[in-house]
Amino acid sequence: MTAMRLEKEALMPRSLPEHPNFEALKKQAKSLLKSLNEQEPGVSRGLQQCQQILAQDYGFINWADLKRTVLGREKSATIRHIVCGDSCGATLRNSTVPGDIFVWHEIYITGPVPGNVTEQQFSFIREDHLANYFLHKSSPDDLKRQAKEKQARLDASRDYHEVVLWFDACLFDQTHLIHLLNHLSNALTPDTKLSLICIGEFTGFQRFLGLGQLNPEQMASLYDTRHLITRDEISLAQKAWEAFRSDDPRQIEAVIAGDCKPLPYLRDALIRFLEEYPSTFNGLSRLQNEILEAVATGALQLGPIFSKVSDAEPRPYFGDIMLWDEISSLASATTPVLHVDGPQTFKSILKVDSEPVPKSELNKWRVSLTDYARKLLNGEADFVTTNGIDRWYGGVHLNGMEAKWRWNSQNMKLIERP
Structure with missing residues (x-):
């Protein structure tokens, strides 16, 4: 492919993605510069020239106009990413994915997850269990305060334009998924979009073990694959979470026997739980x-x-x-x-x-x-x-x-x- 053809293709009109990322656009301009210089190494081109080509490609007067628009969108559309592991959180922070990172620390597959209590009681029960599980020494008053603060941090998700849940197919992640879908579907305002990224495989991994295997670039590649949560996904998550908290495990078997297509990894995860x-x-x-x-x-x-x-x-x-x-x-x-x-x-x-x-x-x-x-x-x-x-x-x-x-x-x- 000649450099002239590359420039022509770059100038073909295209639209910005729904969620533009300025860092990704900067990388795109550098990639264009590299491709052009490889095709015609004797022709002198600079990064600014390629940025101008890319800006016009997206329908802007110049690079400064594109930058102002994209950064303005990023600022007005604040995003929170929720993950269930510190490792995933650190990887996302080191990636080009825009937004705040919030790690939800829980292990629902250990300890009591009762359904016949208030939300306040539930939060305290879980905080008490985690303190014992990890050998922390905390007074009842400290545990109540910690439970309240933890819940408040989660509920602050309503202040964002979009909340993105990141999970993989394992039992640990799937229990987080059904709880957070159940909770956030009620806690968020109508103005906050709730999105999901949930994968069981990743190209290049013969045996994919989860999001924790991915590097920042690989994590960033998943960002545009997110989708808005559907009513069917919420409905299934609510059923599954209610069954998980029930004192009759046959309710989980009923979920397994039902239609789990909206959350394709849930059935196997629940079987693994049983x-x-x-x-x-x-x-x-x-x-x-x-x-x-x-x-x-x-x-x-x-x-x-x-x-x-x-x-x-x-x-x-x-x-x-x-x-x-x-x-x-x-x-x-x-x-x-x-x-x-x-x-x-x-x-x-x-x-x-x-x-x-x-x-x-x-x-x-x-x-x-x-x-x-x-x-x-x-x-x-x-x-x-x-x-x-x-x-x-x-x-x-x-x-x-x-x-x-x-x-x-x-x-x-x-x-x-x-």
């Missing part, structure tokens, strides 16, 4: 069984265990703290399943506000199976009837020496026990 119920085989959850299988097949350090368990999941949904907590609970059971030996107490690596343990230090902990664990793997013992259970699954609380609900992996159904 697989965390105690199994009919040995009373362990799928994740707990995967940990035991990893150790049984030679992963005796934390790093290799994390890798093996992640490989066993089509869409890994847990971080290191979540997996360490599961290992800790198996090791501290009345009849232990694992032995964990290391330089200090294993609980010390669960505290997120302390100094993070370097990866090189993690593998100083050694993990091994107990004889009881081998019986569990063979289906010769039951973890719940031996150790009891005290665990929440959304709005369901299993407590005692038997679990009312069990997961049958053969027919992929919950079984109710008397």
